[in-house]
């Protein structure tokens with residue numbers, strides 16, 4: 014009897030593992046298991062987004078733009094921020110006939126004090142809508158180049174945007190969210206490089222690792238009034254490549270096949286589904302990427318020794334040609 018029981022348990026575990034490995038490898042798979050339904054049949058839930066008030070930074074292009082449009086089309090209100098106001102106006106215009114709306118604001122997140130940012134939140138969100146449901150801290154920039162060639166001014170400016178401004182905004186958001194009766198969601202666009210090391214992108218990789226450390230430690234501090242979700246995309250086709258520090262030295266990008274990129278629209282769809290499932294599925298971190306990136310993330314997180322062994326042979330080929 015106990016042998017039958019034992020064999021049954023082993024068979025159940027083996028089946029579970031085989032199903033999940035199949036799901037990771039499934040052609041076209043582009044999101045972590047938490048988000049994955051068979052045949053990609055998940056949809057953005059319009060009931061969830063209706064009347065939600067969302068604040069998004071970096072909404073003038075790429076992932077932030079696609080997410081803002083998707084939320085507005087699903088009935089939400091998006092307070093959309095970036096430095097390029099004209100771009101934001103155009104995007105707001107694109108959804109003017111939808112149920113929801115995009116309200117553009119020119120905001121340089123690296124050039125605003127904590128007090129001014131608090132005032133911004135109060136004047137443009139809380140006084141107008143009485144609540145803030147979802148804060149998407151998405152503005153960010155990449156950097157490509159070997160560590161020995163890093164320019165310290167670039168190091169500081171990248172950290173200013175990818176790390177310090179995000180910490181400042183979070184600090185300012187906490188007292189606002191604490192006062193609300195509804196539980197809010199703080200969502201950060203990290204990257205799969207926050208999970209995996211990316212040689213040739215030491216500066217960018219380190220900035221996203223810092224974000225993981227900060228928000229994973231923050232989660233229990235704010236759990237009474239806010240959820241914290243780290244969204245980690247792999248390569249997404251946006252302006253990110255051109256906007257990177259040392260963007261001209263583009264060894265890895267040029268060698269990459271178009272097929273490895275997830276479109277900004279698909280990324281935004283999975284991003285929105287992850288947010289709407291924070292409460293029901295308890296997401297704290299989601300990965301949005303195609304293989305082999307997704308598979309590497311699983312290896313790195315769950316079998317670090319095997320990952321280190323495999324990575325040794327592929328890492329050299331990932332270095333930019335300078």
Ligand SMILES: NC(=O)c1ccc[n+]([C@@H]2O[C@H](COP(=O)([O-])OP(=O)(O)OC[C@H]3O[C@@H](n4cnc5c(N)ncnc54)[C@H](OP(=O)(O)O)[C@@H]3O)[C@@H](O)[C@H]2O)c1
Nearest residue numbers: 071073074075076095096097121122153204249251252253
């Ligand atoms: N694309 C990818 O492959 C990829 C992969 C993983 C993670 N990510 C992350 O995704 C996020 C969005 O990047 P993306 O791919 O959508 O790139 P993108 O198209 O270059 O978008 C970056 C956004 O950030 C805004 N921004 C930059 N500096 C800012 C500042 N000082 N103040 C306010 N806004 C600022 C830009 O708007 P303005 O220029 O108008 O200010 C733009 O809207 C970043 O955090 C990035 O690290 C991207």
